[in-house]
Amino acid sequence: MTPHDNMLLARHALLADGWHRNVLLAWDANGDLTGVEPDAAATLAIPQADWVLPGMVNLHSHAFQRALGGLTERAGEHAQDSFWTWRDLMYRFANRITPEQMEAVAAQLYVECLRHGYTAVCEFHYLQRDLDGALYADPAETARRIAAASRQAGIGLTLLPVLYAHAGFKDAPLKPEQRRFCSDPDLVLRIVDSLADLRGPQLEVGAAPHSLRAVSQAELRELVQGMPAGRPLHIHVAEQELEVRQCLDALGRRPVEWLLEQGVVDERWCLVHATHLTGTETAGLAASGAVAGLCPTTEANLGDGLFPLAPYIAAGGRFGIGSDSHVSQSPVEELRWLEYGQRLRHQRRNVAASEGQRDVAAFLWQQALLGGAQASGRQLGVLAAGRRADLLVLDSHHPNLDGAGADHVLGRFLFCGNDNLVRDVLAGGRWVVRNGRHPDQDAIARRYGTALRGLRDA
Numbered sequence: 145m146t147p148h149d150n151m152l153l154a155r156h157a158l159l160a161d162g163w164h165r166n167v168l169l170a171w172d173a174n175g176d177l178t179g180v181e182p183d184a185a186a187t188l189a190i191p192q193a194d195w196v197l198p199g200m201v202n203l204h205s206h207a208f209q210r211a212l213g214g215l216t217e218r219a220g221e222h223a224q225d226s227f228w229t230w231r232d233l234m235y236r237f238a239n240r241i242t243p244e245q246m247e248a249v250a251a252q253l254y255v256e257c258l259r260h261g262y263t264a265v266c267e268f269h270y271l272q273r274d275l276d277g278a279l280y281a282d283p284a285e286t287a288r289r290i291a292a293a294s295r296q297a298g299i300g301l302t303l304l305p306v307l308y309a310h311a312g313f314k315d316a317p318l319k320p321e322q323r324r325f326c327s328d329p330d331l332v333l334r335i336v337d338s339l340a341d342l343r344g345p346q347l348e349v350g351a352a353p354h355s356l357r358a359v360s361q362a363e364l365r366e367l368v369q370g371m372p373a374g375r376p377l378h379i380h381v382a383e384q385e386l387e388v389r390q391c392l393d394a395l396g397r398r399p400v401e402w403l404l405e406q407g408v409v410d411e412r413w414c415l416v417h418a419t420h421l422t423g424t425e426t427a428g429l430a431a432s433g434a435v436a437g438l439c440p441t442t443e444a445n446l447g448d449g450l451f452p453l454a455p456y457i458a459a460g461g462r463f464g465i466g467s468d469s470h471v472s473q474s475p476v477e478e479l480r481w482l483e484y485g486q487r488l489r490h491q492r493r494n495v496a497a498s499e500g501q502r503d504v505a506a507f508l509w510q511q512a513l514l515g516g517a518q519a520s521g522r523q524l525g526v527l528a529a530g531r532r533a534d535l536l537v538l539d540s541h542h543p544n545l546d547g548a549g550a551d552h553v554l555g556r557f558l559f560c561g562n563d564n565l566v567r568d569v570l571a572g573g574r575w576v577v578r579n580g581r582h583p584d585q586d587a588i589a590r591r592y593g594t595a596l597r598g599l600r601d602a
């Protein structure tokens with residue numbers, strides 16, 4: 145390590161309150177930022193970059209689904225394809241994948257995420273049992289595979305072992321095709337406990353009750369009460385209208401309404417999707433301090449619906465983005481579709497903005513950072529001393545950024561063209577992408593190819 149390997153002088157860096165010039169960034173061997181000093185004097189020996197911004201958090205991932213991308217886009221017999229018919233296809237796939245293949249697929253995904261600007265991911269991990277539905281000798285076997293993949297790629301990880309106990313409301317027993325997900329609060333808490341050795345600056349462990357369909361009220365309480373204090377808790381909720389109707393039938397309340405009434409939802413929580421909300425639920429979710437985990441490309445791909453973003457923002461609600469099924473691995477596409485969905489819905493422009501921030505791209509990037517950081521349970525989201533050294537350097541020589549000023553650089557980044565403008569990526573104080581390339585991307589892609597062929601032939 146030469147003296148300046150852990151420093152970068154950003155001619156422009158996006159800090160919590162906007163762009164600053166000549167920001168000297170320094171980090172320690174642990175991967176934490178130790179200094180963020182605007183208006184610093186340039187020193188020739190220190191590496192320099194034009195446009196530097198915090199790396200994005202991907203707050204919702206099912207890594208194995210990366211291998212399914214593009215394979216479910218063919219209309220079925222009766223033109224009634226839905227989330228539920230997609231889920232049947234996904235289950236068939238989930239019941240073939242081995243731990244080795246899971247690790248190879250996750251590593252490929254995480255490299256792609258890094259190359260497009262995500263420096264952290266929250267893995268909502270429910271494939272925990274073996275192909276026959278038995279526990280592995282180490283019940284955390286597949287969770288450890290995910291962690292290994294994150295280390296190979298160099299991405300930060302929040303690992304969320306999933307509680308999945310029922311096939312539907314009213315404690316419906318799991319179906320045979322759900323055998324690999326089967327868990328109860330005790331098993332999830334044991335897995336969380338056994339992963340303690342992995343916790344550190346690059347990895348946190350939380351938990352995820354899968355959904356109100358898959359978890360009873362008593363199981364939800366047992367899991368929440370058993371979790372160590374301060375750990376992130378994620379749940380899928382109100383993604384589909386059918387789920388809302390079933391919840392009303394079983395619990396007498398809509399899903400988010402019911403969850404808020406339990407009195408447990410607070411800043412530890414990320415409510416993933418939360419697509420179908422009444423005005424009261426929207427205000428209640430905003431007031432809870434929890435994060436709405438929005439996954440616009442997956443929600444579009446699965447025909448879920450559109451989140452009520454405008455009233456949620458007006459109520460001060462927090463949100464982040466996730467790539468969920470991984471039809472996209474780019475935060476640019478996620479945020480672009482988040483805004484475009486709202487424009488199409490309301491037939492107006494520039495929806496995601498506030499009184500204090502009228503630049504839509506800046507609003508989206510900064511808010512998704514804050515929400516993603518909160519949902520991750522890690523020290524992320526802002527370039528500030530004590531936070532992780534997770535940052536992106538944009539390609540200032542690309543025509544889309546040529547001559548850009550601070551007022552327009554994020555607008556050009558998020559809303560113009562399809563080239564990847566992320567040139568270099570630092571994650572946890574390590575340069576994991578240089579000039580668009582990850583040092584191990586070829587070897588990781590080869591293992592991914594082998595895994596895919598194995599899955600196809602299984």
Ligand SMILES: [Zn+2]
Binds near residue numbers: 204380416
């Ligand atoms: Zn999901």
